[in-house]
Amino acid sequence: MKAYTQMSHEELTELREQLNKEYEEAKAKGLKLDMSRGKPGTGQLNLSMPLLDTLNSSSELIAEDGLDCRNYGGLDGIPEAKRLMADMMGTKPEHVIVYGNASLNIMYDTVARSMLHGVLGSTPWCKLDKVKFLCPAPGYDRHFAITEQFGIEMIVIPMTMTGPDMDMVEELVSSDPAVKGIWCVPKYSNPQGITYSEETVKRFAALKPAAEDFRIFWDNAYVIHDLYEETEPLADIISECEKAGNPDLVYEFASTSKVSFSGAGISALAASKANLDFVRKIITVQTIGYDKINQLRHARYFKDLNGLKAHMKKHADFMRPKFEATLHILEKELGGLEIGSWISPKGGYFISFDSMEGCAKAIVAKCKEAGVVLTNAGATFPYGKDPKDSNIRIAPSFPSLEEMEQAAELFALCVKLVSVEKLLGTI
């Protein structure tokens, strides 16, 4: 296949005609697919249906510490749920508070609490003139939406294949006391599927922030979400921070949203004792406690890390073929054309695609016109603004394999068409 970048004006014009014809045919198929969010597919959700049988009207709903899960009490989680979530995150139960139905809410609360009450006694952020967050990008749009809602200034940090650009992170964190946090998805990152290297994790743990209330927001959303037998190892940030003499530097978040049911799972915060004690002091007023029955249901059903892993293998069996089919189509259709690049992830929920500069919005629009809704171009950057208009997040989880193949074919076609237009200077 000849690279588009090597083609003459004439060749490109001819190609455009042909691609336009293909596109009209594709439109005529009347596809109707929504791939905008990383939603589990129905087959994946079916996997967890036995969870609903775990507790029934004959169950003893007493937690290991003797607490009746049907009544008030137990602010920071029942012991068996703490153990399960600690297992998942690779930390110890004493580092864990188990919350309610989703980790996004914990992250929002953690920022909101810092705004209103400060961090371990620091000035509440809402009293400061300026608060900044570092945002490795491409990244997760809902992280950026939180910091944007609070008026926090977001600074883009480029991603590399080993994690965020740590030179830049170290420089900004150590020099600017207005920098209070950084959003991280350290394993199978959203959307690139990159796992932070051991060196990256150690450099995070060894940060010397100018602000005493700087924290790493470590969203370990895909900690057990492998596509293959072999996992990409991720160092435990909590113990690395301890070793580096920075035990309070990090908040780690995780949930079972993509293990059991999305929005009806359980979630957890892991951090140092000092951080957790401060959190407990605030949440004792914020809530009478989280849903302990759902905590018990999850703890009894999944039991431990082995139970979780066995379950996640079944998830992978649904996900892997769709990822592989998508990657195969990208390679087959776009390989060698020099109009885009992508990463083959070993886990997580997304495939990240980078088009030629200035093409992403047009590609997403073209797909939509033909019935395939992708995440908005730009969504993977703070304020929804991708400076290169290049990154597109593909979410293969929700469609069926057949639908995903159709969508990937259409996507590749739209990439070609828009790239030709770009090279011809017509967009």
Next chain:
Amino acid sequence: MKAYTQMSHEELTELREQLNKEYEEAKAKGLKLDMSRGKPGTGQLNLSMPLLDTLNSSSELIAEDGLDCRNYGGLDGIPEAKRLMADMMGTKPEHVIVYGNASLNIMYDTVARSMLHGVLGSTPWCKLDKVKFLCPAPGYDRHFAITEQFGIEMIVIPMTMTGPDMDMVEELVSSDPAVKGIWCVPKYSNPQGITYSEETVKRFAALKPAAEDFRIFWDNAYVIHDLYEETEPLADIISECEKAGNPDLVYEFASTSKVSFSGAGISALAASKANLDFVRKIITVQTIGYDKINQLRHARYFKDLNGLKAHMKKHADFMRPKFEATLHILEKELGGLEIGSWISPKGGYFISFDSMEGCAKAIVAKCKEAGVVLTNAGATFPYGKDPKDSNIRIAPSFPSLEEMEQAAELFALCVKLVSVEKLLGTI
């Protein structure tokens, strides 16, 4: 029985000796009862066990609007849960957002949101020099804890048998733009069991606040929690506010915490469309949505207002004997002695007792010494400070009938003993 206040110094001294003897005997029984919180008893919790059978691995978990409750989506509640909670609150589903596991958290969030983002476009409260809340007292300690945590100044409003002192409420709300809210438990109030009269509700709805961002925080926690067949009617604040031309004046809160399981129920906010639209704008960033499976579980199990009412009758069968036994003992032991007064509630979770001035702390301490833990004296007032040191909240729900009788006997004895000491001037 001769009133203590009519007794001579000699009579009181003699009485003290006898009471002290009785108290030592009571202590020797080694009671161990915690009546500090309004927790449902085990019998009440057992009533809701079939709720756990409502959904199982063969269930279709599709909500009426076609949404799969196992997946993401559906920010403000599934239709059937909105209808159920609207039924409970006596309002329409379009006024309702269904949240997670407890209404306390909605109230906290509502104050936190106002602090951070203002109310319908007003200045965020955290940017103001002074924010004040009116606190009808005795009231609910967790309300006061929320406003205290946010540094909001609390002003005590005396309670009357028809609700808060409305002359004072009207005066303060209409004259002081720093007054941004008032905490209300309008039906079977915590702790007095008073239901606001129709006139009180209408006067609330007709308030003319100096602050555009003033809101009534209407915690309808005991809306269907009758002890008897006949309910004490409460006018619907939402429609009264509409009628008065103040549709945005109120936030109403309710939950099934004391209907199904405490801390594992569902909860709701009811308000005008303008208020709800503003809330939705914020929570779309705060959460990916609340637990729709638990919403569906509750909606399918309770079905409608009739289902809820039938269920609450069974709750009342557990509660009523304990309330009646307690009131009977108070009357039998303390009637005519002029050392305390109390209200006989027709619903709710508490009996409110007022001792002679300056005796409540000592009575609670005496009870504790003999093994019965009551809510801290003062807890029913802002900052935990009862200016008269007189109000004590009795929570009959959690102990068994027999335990409650023992506790009430001990309580009456402690009231007598402390009152005698007070009259003798020895405390």
